[in-house]
Amino acid sequence: MKSNTTLYPATVVALRDLTPTVREFEIQPSAGSAATWQAGAHLQMEVMVNGRAQIRSYSLVGLPSAGHGQRYSIAVKRMDDGRGGSQAMWRLAVGDTLAVSQPQNHFPLDLSAQxxxxxxxxxxxxxxxxxxxxxxxxxxxxxxxxxxxxxxxxxxxxxxxxxxxxxxxxxxxxxxxxxxxxxxxxxxxxxxxxxxxxxxxxxxxxxxxxxxxxxxxxxxxxxxxxxxFGSSGRFPAQAFRVCVPRHQIDIMVPADTTLLDALEQAGVEAIADCRRGECGLCTMDVLALEGEADHRDVFLSEHEKQESRRICPCVSRVVGSLTLDSAYRPEPQG
Ligand code: FES
The missing domain is CATH 3.40.50.80 (Nucleotide-binding domain of ferredoxin-NADP reductase (FNR) module)
Incomplete structure (x- = not known):
């Protein structure tokens, strides 16, 4: 089952370079004003990476303000050796359309402390x-x-x-x-x-x-x-092989694609939510690992990362090859 986040059409209405590698995007939902949000919220959005639609999450920058006409503001760092999402974002121009979720929040602020x-x-x-x-x-x-x-x-x-x-x-x-x-x-x-x-x-x-x-x-x-933001690991991203015997899958995961995206493109319906290595919902069992795992999540414990019996495919990768099991069971045909 994929994340069932609904995406809505929106337009890039302003761009501003905050640094040589960080660009601010103001995004206006097509259907009226943006929904409100609280500190810690982010948007999911669909970006085209190598001709394929992929989902990325970007934190909202700044509190909602009437002066902004309730537009969303995000800031994206261009990662030249990343998975391609930031480069796709940087190719957007004012007036371009994209699909965005309503604000979601997995990082809420608790105001009870002193x-x-x-x-x-x-x-x-x-x-x-x-x-x-x-x-x-x-x-x-x-x-x-x-x-x-x-x-x-x-x-x-x-x-x-x-x-x-x-x-x-x-x-x-x-x-x-x-x-x-x-x-x-x-x-x-x-x-x-x-x-x-x-x-x-x-x-x-x-x-x-x-x-x-x-x-x-x-x-x-x-x-x-x-x-x-789940983008940095011990090794530079490189292509690796993944097998899922339960689904007769044996594919290469390109350097610019997450393991989760590659599995979904191959027809495996993985369960996922944050896609940032935080919630642990996407975790899969590792049946065999040849080479080294590059755990990029903050969900698994140090001990679990050393054992490498599970992996968060939304952010983690391997140098070598990997055999996984998946909880997904296709519906019986007919
Ligand atoms: S989807 Fe949340 S850790 Fe992978």
């Missing part, structure tokens, strides 16, 4: 912008404390900086360079009062490091909320 730390890595800043806006308003009313750490590799990757500075002032700290040389996660987490919540979005290695540091500090996992 202290908040937001940590963004690269384009992972996108869902945290709205959180910063909402938390700053919340802090003014309640006295809650808020701090944001925003790390990028190079200075020109600091997208949305003017808006963040205006929203957060001194509560924003930026870091430029390799994360390990700049952000002191252990010190930041140690400085948080008890009961603080940490929200983070960024590449999987950053999220894994935060999870490890958070747990080592004795913090409750329930107070750590994260979202990934």
């Amino acid at each position: 202290h908040y730390l937001l940590v963004a890595g690269g384009i992972g800043i996108t869902p945290l912008v709205m959180m910063a806006q909402q938390l700053q308003a919340h802090a003014l009313k309640t006295g809650a404390t808020l701090r944001m750490l925003y790390g990028v590799r190079t200075q020109d990757e600091l997208a949305l900086l003017p808006l963040l500075r205006e929203t957060l002032g001194d509560a924003l700290q930026t870091f430029v360079g390799e994360r390990n040389e700049t952000m002191d996660l252990a010190a930041e987490i140690a400085a948080l009062p008890a009961g603080a919540q940490l929200y983070t979005c960024g590449p999987v290695p950053l999220l894994e490091a935060i999870k490890k540091t958070w747990t080592a500090a004795g913090r409750a996992l329930a107070d750590l909320r994260f979202e990934t």
Whole structure:
């Protein structure tokens, strides 16, 4: 069964380059105004990659505002070695149409805490912008404390900086360079009062490091909320072979296609929801692995990733070849 998200026609009404590799898209649904949304929400949208329709998720940037006429705003980083979705988005021009879902939210903000730390890595800043806006308003009313750490590799990757500075002032700290040389996660987490919540979005290695540091500090996992964009792994994406004996499938997964998309194109109906390596709904059993798995999800535990008995095909890949089982059972014919 595929995700049963309904997509609606929409139009690109404005484009703005935020950095040399991050472009903001304003999208207007064809049928009137955009539905409203809360901090942490994202849109699913259909993009054409190599002539095939594929689904991608993009966080909404900024709170809904009447001044925007309830348009959706997303920011897309162009990944030249990615799966092709961002390049397809970057080919869109003002006036082009596309199909988008209504806002969905797997990363909601809980306003019951008194202290908040937001940590963004690269384009992972996108869902945290709205959180910063909402938390700053919340802090003014309640006295809650808020701090944001925003790390990028190079200075020109600091997208949305003017808006963040205006929203957060001194509560924003930026870091430029390799994360390990700049952000002191252990010190930041140690400085948080008890009961603080940490929200983070960024590449999987950053999220894994935060999870490890958070747990080592004795913090409750329930107070750590994260979202990934599931695009970075240990190895560059490359083609690999996958077999699903139950369905007599033996195919190559191209470098620019996810394992999940390749299986769906081959006729396997996989169960999936987030398609970002977070919900675990798409997880499949690994029957055999030749080579190395490149687990890019944040759902499986470290132990499960080492064992590689399961894999999240929406984001994870292998270097080598893989034999899988699928829970999908085709309807009997006739
Ligand atoms: S669909 Fe959510 S982890 Fe794959």
